[in-house]
Amino acid sequence: MKPRATAPLWAAKVAYSTLAALWCVLGGWLWLAPARPDPAALSRLIGTGLLLFGAVRLLGYLARDLYRLAFQDDVPLGVGAVLLGAGLLWRPEAGSAFLSGSLGVFCLLDALFKGRAARQAGRFGIRCWRWLCLLAAGGLLAALWLLVAPWGGQKPLGAALLAEGLLHVGMAAGTIKIIRNQVPDSRDREEVFSCDGPKRW
Amino acid sequence: MASFTRKAIREAFLQLLDERMLSEITVKDIVERCGINRNSFYYHYRDLPALIEEIVQEEADAVIAGHASLHDMVDCFDAVVSFVTHRKRAILHIFRSVNRDVFERYLMKTCRYFVDTYLTAALLGDPVDPKDREAAVHFYACTCFGLVIDWLSQGMPEQTVPACRRIFAFKAGQAEELARQLHKLHT
Known part of the structure:
Protein backbone atom coordinates (compact mmCIF):
# COMPACT_ATOMS: atom_id res chain seq x y z
CA MET A 1 0.00 0.00 0.00
CA LYS A 2 1.31 3.43 -0.94
CA PRO A 3 1.91 5.59 2.14
CA ARG A 4 0.54 9.10 2.49
CA ALA A 5 2.31 12.04 0.91
CA THR A 6 4.21 14.01 3.52
CA ALA A 7 4.41 17.34 1.65
CA PRO A 8 1.07 18.71 2.91
CA LEU A 9 2.00 17.70 6.45
CA TRP A 10 5.36 19.44 6.23
CA ALA A 11 3.73 22.54 4.76
CA ALA A 12 1.24 22.70 7.61
CA LYS A 13 3.88 22.09 10.28
CA VAL A 14 6.33 24.67 8.91
CA ALA A 15 3.63 27.30 8.41
CA TYR A 16 2.18 26.66 11.87
CA SER A 17 5.58 26.83 13.57
CA THR A 18 6.58 29.98 11.67
CA LEU A 19 3.40 31.84 12.51
CA ALA A 20 3.60 30.75 16.13
CA ALA A 21 7.16 32.10 16.27
CA LEU A 22 6.03 35.37 14.70
CA TRP A 23 3.29 35.56 17.32
CA CYS A 24 6.03 35.31 19.97
CA VAL A 25 8.01 38.08 18.27
CA LEU A 26 4.96 40.36 18.14
CA GLY A 27 4.09 39.63 21.75
CA GLY A 28 7.66 40.25 22.85
CA TRP A 29 7.82 43.49 20.91
CA LEU A 30 4.58 44.75 22.47
CA TRP A 31 5.85 43.83 25.93
CA LEU A 32 9.11 45.68 25.44
CA ALA A 33 8.01 48.58 23.22
CA PRO A 34 8.28 51.88 25.11
CA ALA A 35 5.33 53.56 23.42
CA ARG A 36 1.94 52.14 22.55
CA PRO A 37 1.58 51.77 18.80
CA ASP A 38 -1.28 53.26 16.85
CA PRO A 39 -4.40 51.24 17.83
CA ALA A 40 -5.70 50.97 14.26
CA ALA A 41 -2.34 49.82 12.96
CA LEU A 42 -2.11 47.31 15.79
CA SER A 43 -5.59 46.01 14.96
CA ARG A 44 -4.59 45.57 11.32
CA LEU A 45 -1.39 43.76 12.31
CA ILE A 46 -3.09 41.42 14.74
CA GLY A 47 -6.01 40.97 12.36
CA THR A 48 -3.65 39.86 9.59
CA GLY A 49 -1.88 37.54 11.98
CA LEU A 50 -5.15 35.98 13.13
CA LEU A 51 -6.39 35.54 9.59
CA LEU A 52 -3.21 33.77 8.51
CA PHE A 53 -2.94 31.75 11.71
CA GLY A 54 -6.55 30.64 11.45
CA ALA A 55 -6.07 29.55 7.85
CA VAL A 56 -2.92 27.62 8.76
CA ARG A 57 -4.68 25.87 11.63
CA LEU A 58 -7.47 24.78 9.32
CA LEU A 59 -4.85 23.54 6.87
CA GLY A 60 -3.21 21.67 9.73
CA TYR A 61 -6.50 20.02 10.67
CA LEU A 62 -7.00 18.87 7.08
CA ALA A 63 -3.41 17.64 6.83
CA ARG A 64 -4.15 14.88 9.40
CA ASP A 65 -0.78 14.14 10.94
CA LEU A 66 0.01 10.90 12.74
CA TYR A 67 -0.72 12.02 16.29
CA ARG A 68 -3.87 14.12 15.59
CA LEU A 69 -3.24 16.17 18.71
CA ALA A 70 -2.06 19.66 17.75
CA PHE A 71 -4.88 20.45 15.33
CA GLN A 72 -7.73 18.33 16.69
CA ASP A 73 -9.71 21.37 17.96
CA ASP A 74 -8.69 23.71 15.17
CA VAL A 75 -11.89 23.72 13.14
CA PRO A 76 -13.73 25.98 15.60
CA LEU A 77 -10.60 27.81 16.73
CA GLY A 78 -9.30 28.24 13.19
CA VAL A 79 -12.64 29.55 11.96
CA GLY A 80 -12.83 31.80 15.02
CA ALA A 81 -9.38 33.21 14.32
CA VAL A 82 -10.22 33.85 10.68
CA LEU A 83 -13.47 35.64 11.58
CA LEU A 84 -11.84 37.67 14.34
CA GLY A 85 -8.97 38.61 12.05
CA ALA A 86 -11.34 39.55 9.25
CA GLY A 87 -13.36 41.71 11.65
CA LEU A 88 -10.24 43.52 12.85
CA LEU A 89 -9.09 44.13 9.28
CA TRP A 90 -12.53 45.30 8.15
CA ARG A 91 -12.95 47.85 10.95
CA PRO A 92 -9.52 48.50 12.47
CA GLU A 93 -10.52 51.73 14.17
CA ALA A 94 -13.56 50.17 15.82
CA GLY A 95 -11.72 46.89 16.37
CA SER A 96 -9.19 48.40 18.70
CA ALA A 97 -11.99 49.00 21.20
CA PHE A 98 -12.80 45.31 21.52
CA LEU A 99 -9.36 43.94 20.62
CA SER A 100 -8.35 43.07 24.17
CA GLY A 101 -11.65 41.47 25.08
CA SER A 102 -12.06 39.40 21.94
CA LEU A 103 -8.43 38.35 21.81
CA GLY A 104 -8.54 37.52 25.51
CA VAL A 105 -11.50 35.20 25.01
CA PHE A 106 -9.88 33.60 22.00
CA CYS A 107 -6.58 33.02 23.82
CA LEU A 108 -8.45 31.66 26.85
CA LEU A 109 -10.32 29.09 24.77
CA ASP A 110 -7.17 28.20 22.89
CA ALA A 111 -5.25 27.60 26.12
CA LEU A 112 -8.05 25.41 27.50
CA PHE A 113 -8.22 23.25 24.40
CA LYS A 114 -4.45 22.96 24.19
CA GLY A 115 -4.34 22.02 27.87
CA ARG A 116 -6.70 19.17 27.14
CA ALA A 117 -4.53 18.14 24.17
CA ALA A 118 -1.47 18.20 26.45
CA ARG A 119 -3.14 15.77 28.89
CA GLN A 120 -4.11 13.51 25.99
CA ALA A 121 -0.49 13.68 24.84
CA GLY A 122 0.57 12.34 28.24
CA ARG A 123 -1.81 9.41 28.01
CA PHE A 124 -0.64 8.79 24.47
CA GLY A 125 3.04 8.58 25.47
CA ILE A 126 4.56 11.96 24.62
CA ARG A 127 7.14 12.69 27.27
CA CYS A 128 7.05 16.49 27.16
CA TRP A 129 3.34 16.65 28.01
CA ARG A 130 4.01 18.32 31.34
CA TRP A 131 5.82 21.18 29.59
CA LEU A 132 2.85 21.54 27.26
CA CYS A 133 0.52 21.69 30.27
CA LEU A 134 2.74 24.39 31.75
CA LEU A 135 2.64 26.40 28.52
CA ALA A 136 -1.13 26.04 28.40
CA ALA A 137 -1.38 27.24 32.00
CA GLY A 138 0.78 30.23 31.09
CA GLY A 139 -1.45 30.98 28.14
CA LEU A 140 -4.51 30.74 30.37
CA LEU A 141 -3.11 33.18 32.93
CA ALA A 142 -2.01 35.65 30.28
CA ALA A 143 -5.44 35.50 28.64
CA LEU A 144 -7.13 36.10 32.00
CA TRP A 145 -4.86 39.07 32.62
CA LEU A 146 -5.82 40.50 29.25
CA LEU A 147 -9.50 39.97 30.01
CA VAL A 148 -9.54 41.49 33.48
CA ALA A 149 -7.13 44.36 32.84
CA PRO A 150 -7.59 45.53 29.25
CA TRP A 151 -6.78 49.01 30.42
CA GLY A 152 -3.33 47.77 31.47
CA GLY A 153 -1.93 48.91 28.18
CA GLN A 154 0.06 46.83 25.81
CA LYS A 155 1.75 44.63 28.42
CA PRO A 156 -1.23 42.29 28.94
CA LEU A 157 -1.69 42.16 25.17
CA GLY A 158 1.99 41.41 24.64
CA ALA A 159 1.96 38.75 27.35
CA ALA A 160 -1.09 37.05 25.85
CA LEU A 161 0.40 36.99 22.36
CA LEU A 162 3.77 35.79 23.64
CA ALA A 163 2.17 33.03 25.73
CA GLU A 164 -0.05 32.01 22.82
CA GLY A 165 2.95 31.89 20.51
CA LEU A 166 5.03 29.83 22.94
CA LEU A 167 2.17 27.41 23.46
CA HIS A 168 1.83 26.80 19.75
CA VAL A 169 5.58 26.51 19.24
CA GLY A 170 5.57 23.86 21.96
CA MET A 171 2.63 22.03 20.41
CA ALA A 172 4.30 22.09 17.00
CA ALA A 173 7.57 20.75 18.35
CA GLY A 174 6.09 18.14 20.66
CA THR A 175 2.91 16.86 19.07
CA ILE A 176 3.17 17.02 15.29
CA LYS A 177 4.79 13.91 13.91
CA ILE A 178 5.43 13.16 10.28
CA ILE A 179 6.58 9.69 9.21
CA ARG A 180 7.15 8.20 5.81
CA ASN A 181 5.01 5.11 6.29
CA GLN A 182 1.77 6.68 7.52
CA VAL A 183 -1.20 4.66 6.32
CA PRO A 184 -3.63 6.64 4.12
CA ASP A 185 -6.80 7.73 5.88
CA SER A 186 -8.94 6.21 3.13
CA ARG A 187 -8.04 2.78 4.52
CA ASP A 188 -9.21 3.87 7.99
CA ARG A 189 -12.47 5.24 6.62
CA GLU A 190 -13.30 1.94 4.94
CA GLU A 191 -13.28 0.28 8.32
CA VAL A 192 -14.89 3.07 10.33
CA PHE A 193 -17.90 3.19 8.04
CA SER A 194 -18.11 -0.55 7.44
CA CYS A 195 -21.25 -2.49 8.26
CA ASP A 196 -20.13 -2.91 11.87
CA GLY A 197 -20.60 0.80 12.33
CA PRO A 198 -18.53 3.15 14.44
CA LYS A 199 -18.16 2.05 18.06
CA ARG A 200 -17.50 5.41 19.64
CA TRP A 201 -15.93 8.74 18.86
CA MET B 1 -11.68 -11.65 10.72
CA ALA B 2 -9.49 -8.88 12.03
CA SER B 3 -9.40 -5.72 9.96
CA PHE B 4 -6.25 -4.41 8.34
CA THR B 5 -5.88 -1.73 11.01
CA ARG B 6 -6.30 -4.11 13.94
CA LYS B 7 -3.81 -6.52 12.42
CA ALA B 8 -1.30 -3.74 11.83
CA ILE B 9 -1.66 -2.49 15.40
CA ARG B 10 -1.32 -5.98 16.87
CA GLU B 11 1.70 -6.84 14.73
CA ALA B 12 3.42 -3.59 15.64
CA PHE B 13 2.70 -4.16 19.33
CA LEU B 14 4.01 -7.73 19.25
CA GLN B 15 7.18 -6.58 17.47
CA LEU B 16 7.72 -3.95 20.16
CA LEU B 17 7.00 -6.50 22.89
CA ASP B 18 9.74 -8.72 21.49
CA GLU B 19 12.15 -5.79 21.74
CA ARG B 20 11.37 -4.23 25.11
CA MET B 21 9.45 -4.48 28.35
CA LEU B 22 5.75 -3.69 28.37
CA SER B 23 6.26 -0.69 30.66
CA GLU B 24 8.48 0.88 27.99
CA ILE B 25 5.84 0.68 25.26
CA THR B 26 3.36 3.48 24.64
CA VAL B 27 0.55 3.98 22.15
CA LYS B 28 2.84 6.51 20.47
CA ASP B 29 5.42 3.79 19.81
CA ILE B 30 2.77 1.55 18.28
CA VAL B 31 1.35 4.18 15.90
CA GLU B 32 4.85 5.20 14.82
CA ARG B 33 5.75 1.59 14.10
CA CYS B 34 2.66 0.70 12.08
CA GLY B 35 1.78 4.10 10.58
CA ILE B 36 -1.81 4.04 11.86
CA ASN B 37 -2.88 7.39 13.32
CA ARG B 38 -3.76 7.94 16.98
CA ASN B 39 -7.50 8.27 16.43
CA SER B 40 -7.63 4.97 14.58
CA PHE B 41 -5.84 3.23 17.44
CA TYR B 42 -8.34 4.55 19.99
CA TYR B 43 -11.21 3.70 17.69
CA HIS B 44 -10.22 0.03 17.84
CA TYR B 45 -8.80 -0.18 21.36
CA ARG B 46 -9.69 1.72 24.50
CA ASP B 47 -6.10 1.59 25.76
CA LEU B 48 -3.02 -0.67 25.88
CA PRO B 49 -4.45 -3.13 28.44
CA ALA B 50 -7.43 -3.70 26.11
CA LEU B 51 -5.00 -4.51 23.28
CA ILE B 52 -3.04 -6.89 25.52
CA GLU B 53 -6.22 -8.64 26.60
CA GLU B 54 -7.34 -9.19 23.02
CA ILE B 55 -3.96 -10.58 21.98
Whole structure:
Protein backbone atom coordinates (compact mmCIF):
# COMPACT_ATOMS: atom_id res chain seq x y z
CA MET A 1 0.00 0.00 0.00
CA LYS A 2 1.31 3.43 -0.94
CA PRO A 3 1.91 5.59 2.14
CA ARG A 4 0.54 9.10 2.49
CA ALA A 5 2.31 12.04 0.91
CA THR A 6 4.21 14.01 3.52
CA ALA A 7 4.41 17.34 1.65
CA PRO A 8 1.07 18.71 2.91
CA LEU A 9 2.00 17.70 6.45
CA TRP A 10 5.36 19.44 6.23
CA ALA A 11 3.73 22.54 4.76
CA ALA A 12 1.24 22.70 7.61
CA LYS A 13 3.88 22.09 10.28
CA VAL A 14 6.33 24.67 8.91
CA ALA A 15 3.63 27.30 8.41
CA TYR A 16 2.18 26.66 11.87
CA SER A 17 5.58 26.83 13.57
CA THR A 18 6.58 29.98 11.67
CA LEU A 19 3.40 31.84 12.51
CA ALA A 20 3.60 30.75 16.13
CA ALA A 21 7.16 32.10 16.27
CA LEU A 22 6.03 35.37 14.70
CA TRP A 23 3.29 35.56 17.32
CA CYS A 24 6.03 35.31 19.97
CA VAL A 25 8.01 38.08 18.27
CA LEU A 26 4.96 40.36 18.14
CA GLY A 27 4.09 39.63 21.75
CA GLY A 28 7.66 40.25 22.85
CA TRP A 29 7.82 43.49 20.91
CA LEU A 30 4.58 44.75 22.47
CA TRP A 31 5.85 43.83 25.93
CA LEU A 32 9.11 45.68 25.44
CA ALA A 33 8.01 48.58 23.22
CA PRO A 34 8.28 51.88 25.11
CA ALA A 35 5.33 53.56 23.42
CA ARG A 36 1.94 52.14 22.55
CA PRO A 37 1.58 51.77 18.80
CA ASP A 38 -1.28 53.26 16.85
CA PRO A 39 -4.40 51.24 17.83
CA ALA A 40 -5.70 50.97 14.26
CA ALA A 41 -2.34 49.82 12.96
CA LEU A 42 -2.11 47.31 15.79
CA SER A 43 -5.59 46.01 14.96
CA ARG A 44 -4.59 45.57 11.32
CA LEU A 45 -1.39 43.76 12.31
CA ILE A 46 -3.09 41.42 14.74
CA GLY A 47 -6.01 40.97 12.36
CA THR A 48 -3.65 39.86 9.59
CA GLY A 49 -1.88 37.54 11.98
CA LEU A 50 -5.15 35.98 13.13
CA LEU A 51 -6.39 35.54 9.59
CA LEU A 52 -3.21 33.77 8.51
CA PHE A 53 -2.94 31.75 11.71
CA GLY A 54 -6.55 30.64 11.45
CA ALA A 55 -6.07 29.55 7.85
CA VAL A 56 -2.92 27.62 8.76
CA ARG A 57 -4.68 25.87 11.63
CA LEU A 58 -7.47 24.78 9.32
CA LEU A 59 -4.85 23.54 6.87
CA GLY A 60 -3.21 21.67 9.73
CA TYR A 61 -6.50 20.02 10.67
CA LEU A 62 -7.00 18.87 7.08
CA ALA A 63 -3.41 17.64 6.83
CA ARG A 64 -4.15 14.88 9.40
CA ASP A 65 -0.78 14.14 10.94
CA LEU A 66 0.01 10.90 12.74
CA TYR A 67 -0.72 12.02 16.29
CA ARG A 68 -3.87 14.12 15.59
CA LEU A 69 -3.24 16.17 18.71
CA ALA A 70 -2.06 19.66 17.75
CA PHE A 71 -4.88 20.45 15.33
CA GLN A 72 -7.73 18.33 16.69
CA ASP A 73 -9.71 21.37 17.96
CA ASP A 74 -8.69 23.71 15.17
CA VAL A 75 -11.89 23.72 13.14
CA PRO A 76 -13.73 25.98 15.60
CA LEU A 77 -10.60 27.81 16.73
CA GLY A 78 -9.30 28.24 13.19
CA VAL A 79 -12.64 29.55 11.96
CA GLY A 80 -12.83 31.80 15.02
CA ALA A 81 -9.38 33.21 14.32
CA VAL A 82 -10.22 33.85 10.68
CA LEU A 83 -13.47 35.64 11.58
CA LEU A 84 -11.84 37.67 14.34
CA GLY A 85 -8.97 38.61 12.05
CA ALA A 86 -11.34 39.55 9.25
CA GLY A 87 -13.36 41.71 11.65
CA LEU A 88 -10.24 43.52 12.85
CA LEU A 89 -9.09 44.13 9.28
CA TRP A 90 -12.53 45.30 8.15
CA ARG A 91 -12.95 47.85 10.95
CA PRO A 92 -9.52 48.50 12.47
CA GLU A 93 -10.52 51.73 14.17
CA ALA A 94 -13.56 50.17 15.82
CA GLY A 95 -11.72 46.89 16.37
CA SER A 96 -9.19 48.40 18.70
CA ALA A 97 -11.99 49.00 21.20
CA PHE A 98 -12.80 45.31 21.52
CA LEU A 99 -9.36 43.94 20.62
CA SER A 100 -8.35 43.07 24.17
CA GLY A 101 -11.65 41.47 25.08
CA SER A 102 -12.06 39.40 21.94
CA LEU A 103 -8.43 38.35 21.81
CA GLY A 104 -8.54 37.52 25.51
CA VAL A 105 -11.50 35.20 25.01
CA PHE A 106 -9.88 33.60 22.00
CA CYS A 107 -6.58 33.02 23.82
CA LEU A 108 -8.45 31.66 26.85
CA LEU A 109 -10.32 29.09 24.77
CA ASP A 110 -7.17 28.20 22.89
CA ALA A 111 -5.25 27.60 26.12
CA LEU A 112 -8.05 25.41 27.50
CA PHE A 113 -8.22 23.25 24.40
CA LYS A 114 -4.45 22.96 24.19
CA GLY A 115 -4.34 22.02 27.87
CA ARG A 116 -6.70 19.17 27.14
CA ALA A 117 -4.53 18.14 24.17
CA ALA A 118 -1.47 18.20 26.45
CA ARG A 119 -3.14 15.77 28.89
CA GLN A 120 -4.11 13.51 25.99
CA ALA A 121 -0.49 13.68 24.84
CA GLY A 122 0.57 12.34 28.24
CA ARG A 123 -1.81 9.41 28.01
CA PHE A 124 -0.64 8.79 24.47
CA GLY A 125 3.04 8.58 25.47
CA ILE A 126 4.56 11.96 24.62
CA ARG A 127 7.14 12.69 27.27
CA CYS A 128 7.05 16.49 27.16
CA TRP A 129 3.34 16.65 28.01
CA ARG A 130 4.01 18.32 31.34
CA TRP A 131 5.82 21.18 29.59
CA LEU A 132 2.85 21.54 27.26
CA CYS A 133 0.52 21.69 30.27
CA LEU A 134 2.74 24.39 31.75
CA LEU A 135 2.64 26.40 28.52
CA ALA A 136 -1.13 26.04 28.40
CA ALA A 137 -1.38 27.24 32.00
CA GLY A 138 0.78 30.23 31.09
CA GLY A 139 -1.45 30.98 28.14
CA LEU A 140 -4.51 30.74 30.37
CA LEU A 141 -3.11 33.18 32.93
CA ALA A 142 -2.01 35.65 30.28
CA ALA A 143 -5.44 35.50 28.64
CA LEU A 144 -7.13 36.10 32.00
CA TRP A 145 -4.86 39.07 32.62
CA LEU A 146 -5.82 40.50 29.25
CA LEU A 147 -9.50 39.97 30.01
CA VAL A 148 -9.54 41.49 33.48
CA ALA A 149 -7.13 44.36 32.84
CA PRO A 150 -7.59 45.53 29.25
CA TRP A 151 -6.78 49.01 30.42
CA GLY A 152 -3.33 47.77 31.47
CA GLY A 153 -1.93 48.91 28.18
CA GLN A 154 0.06 46.83 25.81
CA LYS A 155 1.75 44.63 28.42
CA PRO A 156 -1.23 42.29 28.94
CA LEU A 157 -1.69 42.16 25.17
CA GLY A 158 1.99 41.41 24.64
CA ALA A 159 1.96 38.75 27.35
CA ALA A 160 -1.09 37.05 25.85
CA LEU A 161 0.40 36.99 22.36
CA LEU A 162 3.77 35.79 23.64
CA ALA A 163 2.17 33.03 25.73
CA GLU A 164 -0.05 32.01 22.82
CA GLY A 165 2.95 31.89 20.51
CA LEU A 166 5.03 29.83 22.94
CA LEU A 167 2.17 27.41 23.46
CA HIS A 168 1.83 26.80 19.75
CA VAL A 169 5.58 26.51 19.24
CA GLY A 170 5.57 23.86 21.96
CA MET A 171 2.63 22.03 20.41
CA ALA A 172 4.30 22.09 17.00
CA ALA A 173 7.57 20.75 18.35
CA GLY A 174 6.09 18.14 20.66
CA THR A 175 2.91 16.86 19.07
CA ILE A 176 3.17 17.02 15.29
CA LYS A 177 4.79 13.91 13.91
CA ILE A 178 5.43 13.16 10.28
CA ILE A 179 6.58 9.69 9.21
CA ARG A 180 7.15 8.20 5.81
CA ASN A 181 5.01 5.11 6.29
CA GLN A 182 1.77 6.68 7.52
CA VAL A 183 -1.20 4.66 6.32
CA PRO A 184 -3.63 6.64 4.12
CA ASP A 185 -6.80 7.73 5.88
CA SER A 186 -8.94 6.21 3.13
CA ARG A 187 -8.04 2.78 4.52
CA ASP A 188 -9.21 3.87 7.99
CA ARG A 189 -12.47 5.24 6.62
CA GLU A 190 -13.30 1.94 4.94
CA GLU A 191 -13.28 0.28 8.32
CA VAL A 192 -14.89 3.07 10.33
CA PHE A 193 -17.90 3.19 8.04
CA SER A 194 -18.11 -0.55 7.44
CA CYS A 195 -21.25 -2.49 8.26
CA ASP A 196 -20.13 -2.91 11.87
CA GLY A 197 -20.60 0.80 12.33
CA PRO A 198 -18.53 3.15 14.44
CA LYS A 199 -18.16 2.05 18.06
CA ARG A 200 -17.50 5.41 19.64
CA TRP A 201 -15.93 8.74 18.86
CA MET B 1 -11.68 -11.65 10.72
CA ALA B 2 -9.49 -8.88 12.03
CA SER B 3 -9.40 -5.72 9.96
CA PHE B 4 -6.25 -4.41 8.34
CA THR B 5 -5.88 -1.73 11.01
CA ARG B 6 -6.30 -4.11 13.94
CA LYS B 7 -3.81 -6.52 12.42
CA ALA B 8 -1.30 -3.74 11.83
CA ILE B 9 -1.66 -2.49 15.40
CA ARG B 10 -1.32 -5.98 16.87
CA GLU B 11 1.70 -6.84 14.73
CA ALA B 12 3.42 -3.59 15.64
CA PHE B 13 2.70 -4.16 19.33
CA LEU B 14 4.01 -7.73 19.25
CA GLN B 15 7.18 -6.58 17.47
CA LEU B 16 7.72 -3.95 20.16
CA LEU B 17 7.00 -6.50 22.89
CA ASP B 18 9.74 -8.72 21.49
CA GLU B 19 12.15 -5.79 21.74
CA ARG B 20 11.37 -4.23 25.11
CA MET B 21 9.45 -4.48 28.35
CA LEU B 22 5.75 -3.69 28.37
CA SER B 23 6.26 -0.69 30.66
CA GLU B 24 8.48 0.88 27.99
CA ILE B 25 5.84 0.68 25.26
CA THR B 26 3.36 3.48 24.64
CA VAL B 27 0.55 3.98 22.15
CA LYS B 28 2.84 6.51 20.47
CA ASP B 29 5.42 3.79 19.81
CA ILE B 30 2.77 1.55 18.28
CA VAL B 31 1.35 4.18 15.90
CA GLU B 32 4.85 5.20 14.82
CA ARG B 33 5.75 1.59 14.10
CA CYS B 34 2.66 0.70 12.08
CA GLY B 35 1.78 4.10 10.58
CA ILE B 36 -1.81 4.04 11.86
CA ASN B 37 -2.88 7.39 13.32
CA ARG B 38 -3.76 7.94 16.98
CA ASN B 39 -7.50 8.27 16.43
CA SER B 40 -7.63 4.97 14.58
CA PHE B 41 -5.84 3.23 17.44
CA TYR B 42 -8.34 4.55 19.99
CA TYR B 43 -11.21 3.70 17.69
CA HIS B 44 -10.22 0.03 17.84
CA TYR B 45 -8.80 -0.18 21.36
CA ARG B 46 -9.69 1.72 24.50
CA ASP B 47 -6.10 1.59 25.76
CA LEU B 48 -3.02 -0.67 25.88
CA PRO B 49 -4.45 -3.13 28.44
CA ALA B 50 -7.43 -3.70 26.11
CA LEU B 51 -5.00 -4.51 23.28
CA ILE B 52 -3.04 -6.89 25.52
CA GLU B 53 -6.22 -8.64 26.60
CA GLU B 54 -7.34 -9.19 23.02
CA ILE B 55 -3.96 -10.58 21.98
CA VAL B 56 -3.67 -12.94 24.95
CA GLN B 57 -7.26 -14.11 24.48
CA GLU B 58 -6.74 -14.84 20.79
CA GLU B 59 -3.51 -16.72 21.47
CA ALA B 60 -5.27 -18.80 24.13
CA ASP B 61 -8.21 -19.53 21.80
CA ALA B 62 -5.84 -20.51 18.99
CA VAL B 63 -3.98 -22.97 21.20
CA ILE B 64 -7.25 -24.40 22.51
CA ALA B 65 -8.54 -24.84 18.95
CA GLY B 66 -5.34 -26.67 18.05
CA HIS B 67 -5.74 -29.26 20.81
CA ALA B 68 -9.16 -30.86 20.39
CA SER B 69 -8.28 -34.07 22.27
CA LEU B 70 -5.80 -34.83 25.04
CA HIS B 71 -4.78 -38.27 26.26
CA ASP B 72 -3.12 -37.56 29.59
CA MET B 73 -1.92 -34.79 31.86
CA VAL B 74 1.42 -34.63 30.02
CA ASP B 75 -0.55 -33.65 26.91
CA CYS B 76 -2.33 -30.99 28.97
CA PHE B 77 0.92 -29.58 30.22
CA ASP B 78 2.47 -29.60 26.72
CA ALA B 79 -0.57 -27.74 25.34
CA VAL B 80 -0.27 -25.05 28.01
CA VAL B 81 3.48 -24.78 27.37
CA SER B 82 2.81 -24.29 23.65
CA PHE B 83 0.53 -21.36 24.54
CA VAL B 84 3.31 -19.75 26.54
CA THR B 85 6.22 -20.46 24.21
CA HIS B 86 4.49 -19.39 20.98
CA ARG B 87 5.69 -15.86 21.65
CA LYS B 88 8.18 -16.46 24.40
CA ARG B 89 9.78 -13.02 24.77
CA ALA B 90 6.46 -11.20 24.43
CA ILE B 91 4.83 -13.43 27.05
CA LEU B 92 7.75 -12.92 29.44
CA HIS B 93 7.53 -9.14 29.01
CA ILE B 94 3.80 -9.20 29.74
CA PHE B 95 4.36 -11.53 32.69
CA ARG B 96 6.92 -9.15 34.17
CA SER B 97 4.65 -6.12 33.86
CA VAL B 98 1.80 -4.66 35.90
CA ASN B 99 -0.62 -6.24 33.40
CA ARG B 100 0.33 -9.82 34.27
CA ASP B 101 -3.11 -10.33 35.79
CA VAL B 102 -4.55 -10.36 32.26
CA PHE B 103 -2.07 -13.01 31.21
CA GLU B 104 -2.65 -15.08 34.37
CA ARG B 105 -6.40 -14.97 33.83
CA TYR B 106 -6.10 -16.46 30.33
CA LEU B 107 -3.41 -18.90 31.40
CA MET B 108 -5.78 -20.27 34.05
CA LYS B 109 -8.58 -20.35 31.46
CA THR B 110 -6.32 -22.36 29.14
CA CYS B 111 -5.26 -24.75 31.93
CA ARG B 112 -8.88 -25.34 32.95
CA TYR B 113 -9.94 -25.98 29.38
CA PHE B 114 -7.21 -28.56 28.75
CA VAL B 115 -7.75 -30.35 32.06
CA ASP B 116 -11.50 -30.34 31.48
CA THR B 117 -11.04 -31.78 27.99
CA TYR B 118 -8.77 -34.51 29.30
CA LEU B 119 -10.98 -35.47 32.25
CA THR B 120 -14.11 -35.51 30.09
CA ALA B 121 -12.50 -38.15 27.92
CA ALA B 122 -10.92 -40.02 30.85
CA LEU B 123 -14.09 -40.16 32.95
CA LEU B 124 -16.39 -40.97 30.03
CA GLY B 125 -19.20 -43.25 31.19
CA ASP B 126 -18.31 -42.92 34.88
CA PRO B 127 -21.03 -41.37 37.04
CA VAL B 128 -19.37 -38.43 38.77
CA ASP B 129 -20.99 -35.72 40.87
CA PRO B 130 -20.60 -32.40 38.99
CA LYS B 131 -19.26 -30.67 42.10
CA ASP B 132 -16.62 -33.37 42.60
CA ARG B 133 -15.72 -33.17 38.93
CA GLU B 134 -15.37 -29.38 39.15
CA ALA B 135 -13.15 -29.78 42.22
CA ALA B 136 -10.92 -32.23 40.33
CA VAL B 137 -10.68 -29.92 37.30
CA HIS B 138 -9.81 -27.02 39.59
CA PHE B 139 -7.13 -29.05 41.40
CA TYR B 140 -5.36 -30.21 38.24
CA ALA B 141 -5.72 -26.83 36.53
CA CYS B 142 -4.07 -25.17 39.51
CA THR B 143 -1.27 -27.75 39.37
CA CYS B 144 -0.63 -26.93 35.72
CA PHE B 145 -0.98 -23.21 36.36
CA GLY B 146 1.40 -23.25 39.31
CA LEU B 147 4.09 -25.15 37.43
CA VAL B 148 3.89 -22.79 34.45
CA ILE B 149 3.96 -19.68 36.66
CA ASP B 150 6.99 -21.03 38.49
CA TRP B 151 8.66 -21.73 35.14
CA LEU B 152 7.90 -18.19 33.94
CA SER B 153 9.23 -16.72 37.18
CA GLN B 154 12.55 -18.42 36.52
CA GLY B 155 12.68 -16.95 33.00
CA MET B 156 11.50 -20.10 31.19
CA PRO B 157 14.69 -22.22 31.42
CA GLU B 158 14.55 -25.13 28.99
CA GLN B 159 15.48 -27.82 31.51
CA THR B 160 12.33 -27.19 33.58
CA VAL B 161 9.85 -28.46 30.98
CA PRO B 162 11.15 -32.06 30.86
CA ALA B 163 11.25 -32.10 34.68
CA CYS B 164 7.59 -31.07 34.85
CA ARG B 165 6.67 -33.70 32.26
CA ARG B 166 8.29 -36.31 34.51
CA ILE B 167 6.07 -35.19 37.39
CA PHE B 168 2.94 -35.78 35.32
CA ALA B 169 4.35 -39.06 34.01
CA PHE B 170 4.75 -40.23 37.67
CA LYS B 171 1.05 -39.46 38.14
CA ALA B 172 -0.08 -41.43 35.09
CA GLY B 173 -3.31 -43.29 35.60
CA GLN B 174 -4.52 -40.72 38.09
CA ALA B 175 -7.71 -40.02 36.14
CA GLU B 176 -8.72 -43.71 36.44
CA GLU B 177 -7.87 -43.67 40.15
CA LEU B 178 -9.81 -40.43 40.51
CA ALA B 179 -12.82 -41.96 38.78
CA ARG B 180 -12.71 -44.92 41.23
CA GLN B 181 -12.50 -42.61 44.27
CA LEU B 182 -15.27 -40.35 43.03
CA HIS B 183 -17.45 -43.36 42.23
CA LYS B 184 -16.86 -44.68 45.76
CA LEU B 185 -17.83 -41.32 47.26
CA HIS B 186 -20.89 -41.08 45.05
CA THR B 187 -22.17 -44.49 46.11
